[in-house]
Amino acid sequence: MGKPTIIDLAKHLGISKTTVADALKGSGRVAHETRARVMEAAKEIGYVSNRAARQLRESSTGAIALYVPQRVRNMSFYMPFALGVADEAAKHGYDLTLVSDRSADRSGWTHVDGAILVDAMMGDPVVQSLIRSPLPIVTAGRIAGFPDARSSGIVEIEHTKMCGEILDAMASRGAEHPALICPEPGDESSWVRQIVLGYKEWCVRKNIRQVIEVVSSFPTNAQLEASLVDALSGGDVDSLLFGWQDVAQRAEAALTRIGHGLGKVKLASLLSSKDNLNESYIAGLDLQPYEFGQRTAALLREAISSPPATPAHQLHEALVIQPDGGANTRT
Structure with missing residues (x-):
């Protein structure tokens, strides 16, 4: 007997192939309980998705890009932010590609499905290169002058x-x-x-x-x-x-x-x-940078799956804390 297919998995569960596919990809309007049941059943019958075939069908690279400008890259905030992006991306089958200043030389950005920009500026050659690309772009924080037509969303702290x-x-x-x-x-x-x-x-x-x-x-x-x-x-x-x-x-x-x-x-x-x-x-x-990164990656994934008509806008919370256990407040 050959390897179990998505059709076998759907029959095993008694639900549609489309629902099973959406649950496995983390897309579509699939209830959390259904998604969990699909994942458990896939493990039970030994189903393994053919990621390469899926990417070919969907014209997907299975990767997203994160750009942190050189001028701020060594600040301690950006490591946990990047880890948050990476972990959220991994939940949905995406790899994370960290791009450098040299990425401005790329002509098509065909190696990724979307990009996140954090604390970048319009004059940056990488930003200009991405604007010329067809990729969905989500920014962590606002970029002055960034064209609305090229923005899929913004996540920012007030x-x-x-x-x-x-x-x-x-x-x-x-x-x-x-x-x-x-x-x-x-x-x-x-x-x-x-x-x-x-x-x-x-x-x-x-x-x-x-x-x-x-x-x-x-x-x-x-x-x-x-x-x-x-x-x-x-x-x-x-x-x-x-x-x-x-x-x-x-x-x-x-x-x-x-x-x-x-x-x-x-x-x-x-x-x-x-x-x-x-x-x-x-x-x-x-500033909860790990959670900030997660939220930004989640918004990009949504934009890749269902391109928004207008840029989405979300606020990320920061937490005021005191060392002696004083009251914490969220901004």
């Missing part, structure tokens, strides 16, 4: 609102005059510009002086120390909000070197994981 909420959490812990330490901003839709806007709006509401220090994404110790000295030079700043975890992790040692040991200034940061919030910090904002 960074401006989020910044106000973590500043409120800091204020509840006695931070009366925080300064913002952030990396160099990208385009007008970038997360850094949104954080800066949220900080400025909060300062206006509180009627306090705005203190913003911009440093490179990966500053030297001397550059970081100089920025901290400038932020604290006015004498009224009593706390620091760091826009990214990579520099926040170096802040304690840098503050000690410039004569501001722990206890003299309160600290808070945007985080790649809640596990990175230690007792030195009065508040943090867990």
